[in-house]
Amino acid sequence: MxxxxxxxxxxxxxxxxxxxxxxxxxxxxxxxxxxxxxxxxxxxxxxxxxxxxxxxxxxxxxxxxxxxxxxxxxxxxxxxxxxxxxxxxxxxxxxxxxxxxxxxxxxxxxxxxxxxxxxxxxxxxxxxxxxxxxxxxxxxxxxxxVSREIYGAASEVLPQIINKKCGGIYHTLLLSPPRCGKTTILRDLIRQISSGAPAYGLPGLTVGLVDERSEIAGCCRGIPQRDVGIRTDVLDGCPKAEGMMMLLRSMGPQVIATDEIGRREDADALEEVLNAGVKILTTAHGSSLAELAERPVFSNLIRTKTFERIIILGRSRGVGTIEDIIDGKSLRSLGVKK
Amino acid sequence: MIKLLGSVLIVAASGLGGIAVAGNYSRRPKELKSIRSALQMLETEISYGAAHLQEALSMVAERCDQDVACIFSRTAAELSARTGLTAAQAWEKSIQSYYKESALKAQDFSILRNLGASLGISDRTDQIKHLRLAMEQIGSENLRAEEEAARNVKLWSYLGFLSGFLAVIILY
Incomplete structure (x- = not known):
């Protein structure tokens, strides 16, 4: 690897x-x-x-x-x-x-x-x-x-999740144990997707962000304190499952982003979002695909090949090390550049 | 001629002194009333609007009687400057500077000071209790101040001039 x-x-x-x-x-x-x-x-x-x-x-x-x-x-x-x-x-x-x-x-x-x-x-x-x-x-x-915003934290990940054929992104899951930079990378991904990344031919997409724990956008009285891009609508402090449905109904997002899914209702809401043709960007706790597949909530999502890209993060060489990028359809590693 | 001029000056000076003292007596109930209604607004902001203290204070400052607005606007400004002052400290600072130029008495000042110590540090029901207590105390001070004013305003306005005349008569 x-x-x-x-x-x-x-x-x-x-x-x-x-x-x-x-x-x-x-x-x-x-x-x-x-x-x-x-x-x-x-x-x-x-x-x-x-x-x-x-x-x-x-x-x-x-x-x-x-x-x-x-x-x-x-x-x-x-x-x-x-x-x-x-x-x-x-x-x-x-x-x-x-x-x-x-x-x-x-x-x-x-x-x-x-x-x-x-x-x-x-x-x-x-x-x-x-x-x-x-x-x-x-x-x-x-x-x-102390929350540290790192511009460009997701620059390595971004090209891997862009779907060049349709000009959007793949359904993506960021997977890592706690304190490995998941939220930081997710935030930067959202920023780049929302504001657009001309270098990779990605136009800015409308992103709906359900920020249940106020960690991604860091909203203070409803106003994002972190840069989450210019086309991002933030639903702050809202339970994920309910928030995804609210955004879907009201804000017409092209991408729905959320942090740390883990409950049954989150997975159900994800399926609903998939059916609506909206792309998903989310994270989960775990250190490998095999470990994730053992959890009941995720086993179904992985079996049905819901996620097209799975990014595994770790801290083997410091916080935010990208350990692997997996193609969700073939479940094979796409490898990461040195 | 000089004597006459001197007498006029004496009467005018003591008369004005009397009017100033009377003015203080009549100003105090007005100020207390304004503070009381401003605190009522603050209570509404806190209980129904659930506004943050700084916003609530600025809103009250905009709407309340302009004579007392500076208490609220100064505290809000101190809090928004984020200099590390707590609400109690910011409130204390602003009532100190207001007190110097106001007609308030020491007991009015201590009511306000006690209120400041509990401002923003407890839940909503507790905040409302503290505000109501302060309003009640100010209300009863106001009653006393009005009685005093009724008794003393006329007294001092006359007393000033009359004592002036008395001095003139004795000196003549």
Whole structure:
């Protein structure tokens, strides 16, 4: 199998600048510590984890580190800066734009999408109403995931999924374990398909995007914070199956894109979309075709050869490595260029 | 001649002083009323519109009495500047600067300050409770302020001139 290397870290431009975007959302004490970090370290931050009474920690690709009271990686756990209740209160205030009352829906789903498309996962005590989570209170842990948009992340994949005969794209599935760059590549694919890629003779197509977890377009109050192209209609925070049908009925898309299908109703909705002659662009968790075929929801989709292209991603040589591209009809590898 | 001119000046000065004090008494209930109705608007925005605090404050600033609009517009501006201030801090800053130029008393200021501490940090029902409490407190301060105004406005306007005359008579 040919393999090609796509190390995202090599493509990131001004990555430390991305971290700057979340600085105004951090409480003053923590902001000061993050600012004083080494620039190289700042570029690599994937998550900022803030837990009340626990050390402030940053997640990097190679593992997590604790931050000392001087704003440097802590050598021992005892040197680490401990997050105070005042920090937590101020953090929640800043993350919610002092409008916690307007975020009940978001708290129920466990995260808030921030300006810039970053996400803050929040946990606390769940308030139940009739056995269902109504909202959260006593918020005590927060994980800010830094979202990095990488232009051109999908440039290797794109030519493989263009159907030159009909001037559109193939039904495509991106397959990878978590944290291998699936969403980043999907986002860039959507952008290029929607805005058009003249280099490959692809005119811009109307894309309907169902962004259930607000991860792809990173919508903040309905407005995409990430570039998802000029012909993309985004349905933010909507359940995938329902959202695909809504888009199909109302927006007349040529391509419907969505993230992480896995439930039975998602597969049913996909079939509905296929029957309407709309192309599908989606992703799933998994590391190989064989593994995917064992899952009941996908076995049928693979048996009926629904997907025309299956792209397998991994991180064997860094995040976003394209491990293989498979033709869905013949189930043979098309290989990837070096 | 100089004596006469001096007397006129004394009467005018103390008269104007009296009018200024009376003016303060009559301004306070007006301001309290405006603040109360602005808070009512804020409650509507929060409970029915579910607007974010910054938007809700700007909307209130546009529609409420222009004398008190600056409290809301300044807080909204601070929040939108994203300087890392919380709503409570931004509110505190803006009521501080408003308080200096207003006819409000310390107790009115502390009602507003207490409200600021809870602004935006809890769920909708809780926010409404805090706003209603503040409105109620302002309402009762307003009643007291109106009574004071009824008693004191006339008193001070007369008192100013009369004390001026008294001084003139004694000095003559």
């Amino acid at each position: 040919n393999k090609t290397e796509h190390q995202f870290s090599g493509w990131q431009r001004g990555s430390a600048g991305v971290l700057e975007e979340i600085l105004p959302l951090l409480p003053a004490n923590i902001r000061r510590l993050v600012i004083s970090l080494d620039l190289k370290l700042k570029e690599k931050v994937e998550e900022v984890r803030i837990r009340q009474g626990k050390p402030l920690s940053l997640s990097l690709a190679e593992g997590d580190i604790l931050i000392s009271r001087e704003g440097r990686p802590a050598r021992q756990d005892s040197d680490a800066y401990l997050v105070t209740p005042a920090d937590m209160e101020s953090l929640i205030n800043l993350l919610s734009g002092s409008s916690l009352y307007a975020l009940e829906e978001e708290l129920r789903s466990g995260f808030i999408t921030l300006p810039g498309g970053h996400r803050a996962g929040i946990t606390g005590k769940a308030v139940l109403d009739g056995g269902k989570v109504k909202t959260l209170k006593y918020l005590s842990c927060c994980n800010i995931r």
